[in-house]
Amino acid sequence: MNVPPPSPYPPSYYPGFPPPRPSPGGSRKVVFAVVAGLLLAAAAASNLLWFFASIFASDSCGTSAGTARFCDDSGVWMLVAMFGPMVTLAAAVATVVLGAERLRRPWTALALGVLVYATGPALALFTVFG
Structure with missing residues (x-):
């Protein structure tokens, strides 16, 4: 019968290393992630609501209620009104991610991202309502 040789180390009677301490800025990161997630969901x-409404915005182009910019024959401004907020949302997400990771300024990057995003709906409203 082969019996393994005894271990050269004594048995351990202690639980091991203590668990690591939480990082000092851990709770702030969670708060930032929750706030950024809520803002992203709201945007x-x-x-989606703006895209749905902009589908029907061209209904007034045959009447005097339509703006000349939105109702031109090229359809470029209609595309700006439909997809402008989506493009600025992508730019705002990139601004927040790059600002939070590269510059280590998450709250400043979040405020800048909100301003970047706000330009899309503002441009769309200006396009539709002149």
């Missing part, structure tokens, strides 16, 4: 819902 995405707003974009």
